[in-house]
Amino acid sequence: MSKLPIIGIFDSGVGGLTVLKAIESQLPGFPLIYYGDTANMPYGDKSPDLICRLTRRIVRFLRDQGAEIIVIACNSASAVAADVAVEEAGPGVSVVDVVQPVVDHLAQRSDLRCIGLIGTRATIQSGIYQEKLRRLRSDLEVRALATPLLAPLVEEGFAGTPVAREVIRHYLKNDLFRPIQCLVPACTHYPFLYDDFNDFFWYKVEILNPPEIVARHVKRRLEVQHQLDLGLSHHLLPDQTAIHLSMLTPGFMDLCHKFLNKKASIQETFLLN
Ligand code: DGL
Numbered sequence: 001m002s003k004l005p006i007i008g009i010f011d012s013g014v015g016g017l018t019v020l021k022a023i024e025s026q027l028p029g030f031p032l033i034y035y036g037d038t039a040n041m042p043y044g045d046k047s048p049d050l051i052c053r054l055t056r057r058i059v060r061f062l063r064d065q066g067a068e069i070i071v072i073a074c075n076s077a078s079a080v081a082a083d084v085a086v087e088e089a090g091p092g093v094s095v096v097d098v099v100q101p102v103v104d105h106l107a108q109r110s111d112l113r114c115i116g117l118i119g120t121r122a123t124i125q126s127g128i129y130q131e132k133l134r135r136l137r138s139d140l141e142v143r144a145l146a147t148p149l150l151a152p153l154v155e156e157g158f159a160g161t162p163v164a165r166e167v168i169r170h171y172l173k174n175d176l177f178r179p180i181q182c183l184v185p186a187c188t189h190y191p192f193l194y195d196d197f198n199d200f201f202w203y204k205v206e207i208l209n210p211p212e213i214v215a216r217h218v219k220r221r222l223e224v225q226h227q228l229d230l231g232l233s234h235h236l237l238p239d240q241t242a243i244h245l246s247m248l249t250p251g252f253m254d255l256c257h258k259f260l261n262k263k264a265s266i267q268e269t270f271l272l273n
Contacts, residue, residue, distance in 0.1 A: 004029070004030050004031060004228075005030075005067075005068035005069055005222065005226055005228075006030075006031045006032070006033060006065070006066045006067045006068055006069075007023060007027070007030055007031070007032050007033070007067065007068075007069050007070075007071065007218070008032075008033045008034075008035070008062030008063070008065065008067030008069070008070040008071070009023065009032060009033070009034045009035070009070075009071045009073045010034065010035040010036070010037070010058045010059075010062065010070070010071075010072065010073060010074065010077075011035075011036060011037070011073045011074040011077075011188055012036070012037050012038070012040060012041040012042055012043040012044075012074055012076070012077075012151075013036050013037070013038050013041040013042075013151075013155045013189070013249075013251075013252060014036065014154065014155055014189065014192070014251070014252055014255045014256065014259070015073065015074065015151060015154070015155075015187060015188035015189035015190075015192075016034065016036065016071075016073030016074060016188050017034070017036075017255070017256060017259055017260065018073075018188050018189075018191040018192070018211040018259075019071060019073035019098065019188055019211045019214055019215065020032060020034055020073065020241070020260075021211070021259065021260060022211035022212050022214065022215035023071070023214075023215045023218055024241070025215070026215040026216060026218070026219045027215075027218070027219055027222070029239070029240075030240075031240040031241075032240065032241045032242070033062060033065050033067060033241075033242050033243075033244070034241065034242070034243045034244065035058050035061060035062060035244045035245075035246075035269070036243065036244070036245045036246070036252060037054060037058060037245075037246045038155075038245045038246055038247045038248075038249045038252050039245075039246035039247035039270070040054055040246065041151075041152075041155060042076075042120065042148070042151050042152055042155075043074060043076040043077060043120065043122060044076045044119070044120020044121050044122045044123065044146075044148055044151055044187070045120070045121055045122070045148060046076075046122065048080035048081070048122065048126070051076060051077055051080050051081050051122060052080065052081045052084045054077075055072070055077045055081035055084055055085050055088070056081075056084055056085075056088045057271045057272075057273055058271065059084075059085045059088040059089050059095075060088055060271075061244075061269070061271050063088070063089055063090070063093050067093065068092070068093055068094070068226070069093070069094045069095075069096065069218065069221065069222065069226075070085065070089055070093060070094070070095050070096070071095075071096045071097075071098075071214070071218060072085055072095065072096070072097045072098060073098060073188050073214075074098070074188055075098055075099060075119050075120065075123040075186045075187050075188060076119075076120045076122035076123050076187070077097075078097035078098045078099045078123075078128075079099060079122060079123045079126040079128045080122060080126055082095070082097040082099070085097070094221060094225055096214070096217060096218055096221060098188060098210060098214050099128055099129060099132070099186075100132070101210075101213050101214050101216075101217035102129075102184065102186070102208070102210045102213055102214070103129060103132040103133055103136065104136075104217075105208075105213045106133060106136075106137065106140065106184070106208075107133070107136040107137050109182075111181075112140060112181055112182055113139070113140065113141065113181065114140070114141040114143065114179050114180050114181055115140065115141070115142055115143070115180055115181065115182045115183070115184055116143050116144075116145070116172075116176070116177045116180040116182070116183045116184065116205075117129055117130070117142055117143065117144040117145070117183075117184045117186055118144070118145055118146075118147045118150070118171070118172075118183065118184070118185060118186060118187070118190070119144075119146065119147070119185075119186035119187045120146065120147075120148055120151060120187055121146045121148050123146075123186050123187065124144050124145065124146040124186075125146065129142065129144070129184070129186060130142050130144060143176045143177060143180060145171060145174060145176060145177075147171045147187075149167050149171075150164075150167065150168070150171075150187065150189065150190060150193065151187055151189040151190075153167060154189040154190070154192045154193065154255075155189065155249075155251050155252070155255075156251050157251055157254060157255060159192040159193050159196065160192075160193075160195060160196060164193060164196050165196050165199060165200070168193065168196050168197065168200050169200060172197075172200055172201075180205055181205065181206065182205065182206040182207075182208055183197060183201070183205055183206070183207050183208065184208045184210070185197070185207065185208065185210065186210070188210070188211065191209070191210075191211055192255075192259075194207055239262070241260075241264050241265075242264075242265060242267075243256065243264050243265065243266040243267070244266075244267055244268075244269035245266060245267070245268055245269070246268070246269070246270050246271065247268065247270070248266065248268045252266075253266060
């Protein structure tokens, strides 16, 4: 089998690891490079302009490291900087954002009539999910709320604690969410809070799993664009995951080792511009 393409993945912090893990399980053995911009976390409260500038330099870094496919594993950057990422990546590098695959999935879900959407301010205020869904599924009611405290809580290791459950209650007890059938966690940090969301809704509301949806999309993209026959041969390759952070933070190191269940090599790589 010819050399497997390197997959570059980035986020502001640990959130993108939820996408990385889903990609690892769909595409075991693929070389992965992860960039976590921990020095600039959270992205969700930054201006679109600043998010675009941060995105540009990470995309450039991943491209220079040889990535042939770059996954923007951050909803905030996907919402406001997807075009910038494509432009910076240039020809020959494909870019996947985390919004479109989830919108396409929801567009197919004719069983759904009313959904809740939560994410950072950057994502919710961009209106990208609401607009894309209005075009594809005008009958689907989307109830959206920015929940800006949740990503920092996860980054600091508070998922699964009473503090996280209280903050979730504060946001979700809102009448806005009373009739929803499905909650869309439109921030890659939120999968760390699945149990807390399920506790809040008493398991009566479906919690969507965007990392799975995005990973399946990446696999299909590789099969079609790179004409890869994703048989079993790559299973034999050794695990090759390199993680770069703009700042080594105890929160990231701790969560990363626990969540990925392995000792990943993590190094500090500060990008100047
Ligand atoms: N995980 C990111 C997202 O999906 C960013 C969270 C943040 O840095 O605010 O939006």
